[in-house]
Amino acid sequence: MDLILSYLPYVDAICIGSGYALSQFIALRAGLFSLGSAGFASLGAYTAALALTRYGVAPVWGVLMGTVLATAAGVLMSVPLARLRGHFQAIATVAFVEIIVSLALHFDHFTGGPAGINGLPKLVQTWELVLFVAAVAALFAVIERTGIGRAFGAIRQDDIVARSLGISVIRYHRLAFALSAGIAGLAGGLAAFNSYTIEPQQFGFGLLTLAIGAVILGGRSSVLGPIVGTAIFVLLPELARPLAENRFLLHGALLIAVITFLPQGIVDSLRRRRAAARPARDGEPQPARTPAA
Amino acid sequence: MTALALDDVTKSFGGVTAVANLSLAIPAGRITGLIGPNGAGKTTVVNVITGIVPPTAGRVTVGEHDLTGASADAVARRGVARTFQNIRLLHDASVLDNVVIGFHRHEATSLVANLCGLPSAWRERAAFRARAQALLERFEMTRFADARADSLSYGHQRRVEMMRAIATAPEFLLLDEPVAGMNQVEADELGAIFRTLAEDGIGILLIEHNVGFVMDLCATIHVMNTGRLIAHGTADEVSRDPAVIEAYLGS
Numbered sequence: 298m299d300l301i302l303s304y305l306p307y308v309d310a311i312c313i314g315s316g317y318a319l320s321q322f323i324a325l326r327a328g329l330f331s332l333g334s335a336g337f338a339s340l341g342a343y344t345a346a347l348a349l350t351r352y353g354v355a356p357v358w359g360v361l362m363g364t365v366l367a368t369a370a371g372v373l374m375s376v377p378l379a380r381l382r383g384h385f386q387a388i389a390t391v392a393f394v395e396i397i398v399s400l401a402l403h404f405d406h407f408t409g410g411p412a413g414i415n416g417l418p419k420l421v422q423t424w425e426l427v428l429f430v431a432a433v434a435a436l437f438a439v440i441e442r443t444g445i446g447r448a449f450g451a452i453r454q455d456d457i458v459a460r461s462l463g464i465s466v467i468r469y470h471r472l473a474f475a476l477s478a479g480i481a482g483l484a485g486g487l488a489a490f491n492s493y494t495i496e497p498q499q500f501g502f503g504l505l506t507l508a509i510g511a512v513i514l515g516g517r518s519s520v521l522g523p524i525v526g527t528a529i530f531v532l533l534p535e536l537a538r539p540l541a542e543n544r545f546l547l548h549g550a551l552l553i554a555v556i557t558f559l560p561q562g563i564v565d566s567l568r569r570r571r572a573a574a575r576p577a578r579d580g581e582p583q584p585a586r587t588p589a590a
Numbered sequence: 591m592t593a594l595a596l597d598d599v600t601k602s603f604g605g606v607t608a609v610a611n612l613s614l615a616i617p618a619g620r621i622t623g624l625i626g627p628n629g630a631g632k633t634t635v636v637n638v639i640t641g642i643v644p645p646t647a648g649r650v651t652v653g654e655h656d657l658t659g660a661s662a663d664a665v666a667r668r669g670v671a672r673t674f675q676n677i678r679l680l681h682d683a684s685v686l687d688n689v690v691i692g693f694h695r696h697e698a699t700s701l702v703a704n705l706c707g708l709p710s711a712w713r714e715r716a717a718f719r720a721r722a723q724a725l726l727e728r729f730e731m732t733r734f735a736d737a738r739a740d741s742l743s744y745g746h747q748r749r750v751e752m753m754r755a756i757a758t759a760p761e762f763l764l765l766d767e768p769v770a771g772m773n774q775v776e777a778d779e780l781g782a783i784f785r786t787l788a789e790d791g792i793g794i795l796l797i798e799h800n801v802g803f804v805m806d807l808c809a810t811i812h813v814m815n816t817g818r819l820i821a822h823g824t825a826d827e828v829s830r831d832p833a834v835i836e837a838y839l840g841s
Binding site: 436439440442443444445447448450451454455457458459460461462463464465466472 | 640641642661662663666667671672674678679680681682683687690691692694695697699701704705706707711712714715754758
């Protein structure tokens with residue numbers, strides 16, 4: 298029992314990290330090049346924490362407020378960013394993350410500045426975090442199979458085709474922003490009440506790279522991908538203790554190795570290999586080139 | 591009868607005028623041809639109609655609706671569908687899914703119902719898949735339903751793109767070189783399908799290099815050269831027009 302309990306912090310870290318990674322994942326699924334998850338997580342975490350410490354709002358409501366605020370910020374961001382494409386969107390959202398960090402550092406009389414907010418109660422249990430990740434995964438599974446996933450997929454693969462079929466890229470990117478931001482905000486709020494303390498840099502460029510890194514590492518097609526990616530990022534430094542000091546070096550090396558050898562990410566690459574290894578079904582068409590007249 | 595009409599449309603890219611003062615009508619229930627040498631501006635006409643690029647001057651209308659400068663998705667929702675000269679399929683999806691996406695315009699399930707996975711969302715998914723299967727049958731592509739779109743031959747990919755456009759249930763269909771790279775038998779099969787679509791009331795704009803194919807199918811043919819309309823009329827009229835002969839054969 299004690300042994301199991303000693304592993305719970307890792308489960309907590311994997312669940313919260315998966316929340317950030319899944320937030321990143323849904324943006325990419327919709328062909329939205331947002332790297333803003335860290336910023337939305339910060340909004341969620343700070344709103345939840347400040348609601349309690351400054352105004353005595355019950356943590357449940359604080360977390361909810363943080364989620365709503367982050368979602369609203371995402372919808373707001375989607376308005377100017379609808380005009381941008383690809384890497385320009387990415388750059389704008391990186392700037393957003395840095396602005397949120399700067400605000401948290403600058404308004405220190407309100408946010409606690411670089412020291413952050415300490416002495417938060419640890420209220421969120423492991424099972425609640427597991428439930429959170431399971432709920433998000435279930436939501437994504439539904440999205441993938443219904444009309445929204447269809448539209449997301451079309452926009453991701455070819456936005457000109459999507460628009461020529463009557464799909465409003467603006468509308469679906471707004472939805473993707475809202476989902477991505479809401480999930481990150483909720484994960485941030487849960488993190489605030491799981492770790493006693495939050496500080497601005499925790500939601501900075503480092504978290505941004507972890508979220509996108511987990512998706513690249515685990516895979517960007519299957520909802521399991523970001524979760525597996527996050528688990529590796531969390532557990533790797535523990536498994537390779539002597540290297541723990543250089544864990545970002547380890548992350549970098551791992552990412553380069555995966556991009557080189559498993560470009561679809563671990564989960565998706567393995568799935569494709571298994572699918573390819575399956576014997577072809579009877580009568581499965583092997584479409585040949587049309588013979589020339 | 592409604593028509594998709596271009597009225598004095600000009601499109602310039604910087605100093606280059608791709609389309610100059612072009613007026614033409616695509617009546618419902620007919621196949622209208624648009625031919626011309628490479629670089630005549632034919633694809634630009636399609637891009638202007640479908641809202642991929644706004645016209646520099648002039649108007650695009652469907653019946654009483656002004657589509658000038660409307661976004662591409664708004665034009666598509668008005669019932670104008672297209673295929674692309676360089677086939678654009680969703681390569682990461684099966685043939686069936688590539689056709690299913692065409693039905694998106696008819697989605698009745700709300701975002702919330704979709705997000706919650708309410709029964710209506712699943713019913714609609716099943717209905718779209720069934721309708722896509724029916725289209726595959728009509729195009730004799732059923733056996734490719736589960737194949738990845740990019741594993742198909744060129745001719746079959748063109749068919750998938752066409753099924754996707756037809757799935758939107760368009761009033762007007764703009765086909766940008768739909769039989770390019772096909773042999774005569776395949777081209778004739780598609781030609782027969784275009785005829786049935788026109789009989790169903792769809793107004794078709796057929797852009798082709800295969801002049802014989804166009805002459806065969808189209809009641810009216812427009813000929814463009816260097817962005818201008820140089821002739822229009824029946825196949826006979828156009829093929830006798832000295833300006834057309836010069837454009838194609840050189841002086």
